[in-house]
Amino acid sequence: MIKLLTKYIINFIVLIFVQVFILNNFQFGGFINPYIYVLFILILPFETPKWFLLIIAFLLGFSIDIFSHTPGMHSSATVFMAFSRVQMLKTLSPRDGYETETTPSIKDYGGKWFLKYTIVLVFIHHIFLFYIEVFSFSDFFITFFRATISTLFSVALIMVIQFFYKK
Amino acid sequence: MKNLLKFILRIHFFLLFVIIEVFSISILINHNNFQRISYLRFVNNSSGEIYERINNFRLYFSLKDENEMLIKENVRLKNILQTTYRSDDVFFRSINDSIKNQKYYYTSARVINNTINKQHNFITLDKGSNDGIRVEMAVVSKDGVVGIVKAVSKNYSTVISVINKDLRISARHKKSGYFGSAYWNGGKYNKAVLSDIPLHAQISIGDTIVTSGYSTIFPTDFPIGYVSAYRKKGGSFYEIDINLSADFKKLTVVNVVENLMRKEKIALENELKNNTND
Numbered sequence: 001m002i003k004l005l006t007k008y009i010i011n012f013i014v015l016i017f018v019q020v021f022i023l024n025n026f027q028f029g030g031f032i033n034p035y036i037y038v039l040f041i042l043i044l045p046f047e048t049p050k051w052f053l054l055i056i057a058f059l060l061g062f063s064i065d066i067f068s069h070t071p072g073m074h075s076s077a078t079v080f081m082a083f084s085r086v087q088m089l090k091t092l093s094p095r096d097g098y099e100t101e102t103t104p105s106i107k108d109y110g111g112k113w114f115l116k117y118t119i120v121l122v123f124i125h126h127i128f129l130f131y132i133e134v135f136s137f138s139d140f141f142i143t144f145f146r147a148t149i150s151t152l153f154s155v156a157l158i159m160v161i162q163f164f165y166k167k
Numbered sequence: 168m169k170n171l172l173k174f175i176l177r178i179h180f181f182l183l184f185v186i187i188e189v190f191s192i193s194i195l196i197n198h199n200n201f202q203r204i205s206y207l208r209f210v211n212n213s214s215g216e217i218y219e220r221i222n223n224f225r226l227y228f229s230l231k232d233e234n235e236m237l238i239k240e241n242v243r244l245k246n247i248l249q250t251t252y253r254s255d256d257v258f259f260r261s262i263n264d265s266i267k268n269q270k271y272y273y274t275s276a277r278v279i280n281n282t283i284n285k286q287h288n289f290i291t292l293d294k295g296s297n298d299g300i301r302v303e304m305a306v307v308s309k310d311g312v313v314g315i316v317k318a319v320s321k322n323y324s325t326v327i328s329v330i331n332k333d334l335r336i337s338a339r340h341k342k343s344g345y346f347g348s349a350y351w352n353g354g355k356y357n358k359a360v361l362s363d364i365p366l367h368a369q370i371s372i373g374d375t376i377v378t379s380g381y382s383t384i385f386p387t388d389f390p391i392g393y394v395s396a397y398r399k400k401g402g403s404f405y406e407i408d409i410n411l412s413a414d415f416k417k418l419t420v421v422n423v424v425e426n427l428m429r430k431e432k433i434a435l436e437n438e439l440k441n442n443t444n445d
């Protein structure tokens with residue numbers, strides 16, 4: 001249990017570090033901006049209390065906000081994603097439920113399942129984030145396009161990282 | 168209460184989500200300039216629109232009052248219009264004669280009826296007792312004597328014109344100072360006659376004839392006309408033809424003159440008469 005907690009704390013710190021100091025500093029083609037820190041929410045154990053999920057999502061988002069000087073933007077998007085995760089897990093659950101001692105990961109549930117899970121949640125997060133950044137529905141399609149492209153990049157990066165975990 | 172707690176417990180996840188989300192977005196709006204401005208613009212736009220609609224709706228209820236107000240306003244403005252006014256150039260002016268200690272009070276009035284082709288010509292003015300016009304006030308134009316007020320109603324007054332055979336005015340030959348009586352002989356509208364000037368008076372054509380001031384009606388030395396011709400009549404007097412200085416054919420605005428000392432003078436003279444009779 002302590003080991004698990006340490007692992008997640010390290011995950012938390014490393015993801016924020018990577019996001020803030022590496023990914024935020026380069027943008028592909030001007031408007032592609034991958035956010036991989038949401039991976040932390042994705043891989044939290046199934047048994048995580050729902051209220052704790054929201055709070056940890058807020059803390060994660062707020063940490064990113066503090067470093068990128070956008071208070072509230074990432075926190076709201078991440079909380080929204082955490083809220084969606086509960087429903088998403090319900091929808092994607094296998095016929096006989098999730099087994100104990102497993103986490104939502106490629107290692108336990110396979111690449112296809114994880115890809116579906118990741119794409120949907122990351123897309124939800126990105127859509128929310130990009131629209132709240134623009135803060136209007138004018139230029140709806142431009143924002144939508146940016147969110148979609150960024151989602152593809154984020155998902156790709158998250159899958160790569162997951163493959164590392166697998167080993 | 169128990170049920171409420173149960174309910175809150177059941178939806179605690181959603182409730183927490185909403186709370187955190189609202190909190191995040193409030194932070195976002197309060198600490199990010201761009202989002203704050205967008206938010207305020209949105210709020211202003213929508214609240215402005217709602218207020219406008221409510222206001223538009225409310226205007227219907229006040230339409231009746233509004234109409235009444237407009238009608239009143241219209242009436243008020245129409246009353247101000249010059250054409251509605253019976254006379255817009257109403258003014259009064261006072262003349263203080265410091266030497267004779269006599270005060271004349273001028274009122275302007277409009278000529279609304281005027282005849283010149285009869286033997287007994289009258290002028291009607293658009294001022295009456297309401298405007299302070301009384302019987303036996305003098306009427307003058309800017310050029311000369313016009314007549315004497317004969318009768319007044321509330322808003323109108325009739326003036327016996329100088330060119331009326333019944334009117335006699337106490338007049339004076341200005342240069343010599345001799346006085347006589349001026350009257351109209353029923354001839355041309357711009358001619359009059361001055362009689363009773365003694366033969367030893369030096370008369371020449373063009374001399375000014377003015378009011379004598381003895382009658383208490385006309386102010387002293389107000390022009391009546393100019394000498395056009397003179398002849399002897401009846402042995403010791405001249406009969407002088409006068410060109411009237413006031414043009415009776417185009418009278419429009421005249422002044423009605425009130426002699427404020429008139430009553431005093433008449434009272435004094437009557438007293439004298441009564442005393443002599445006794």
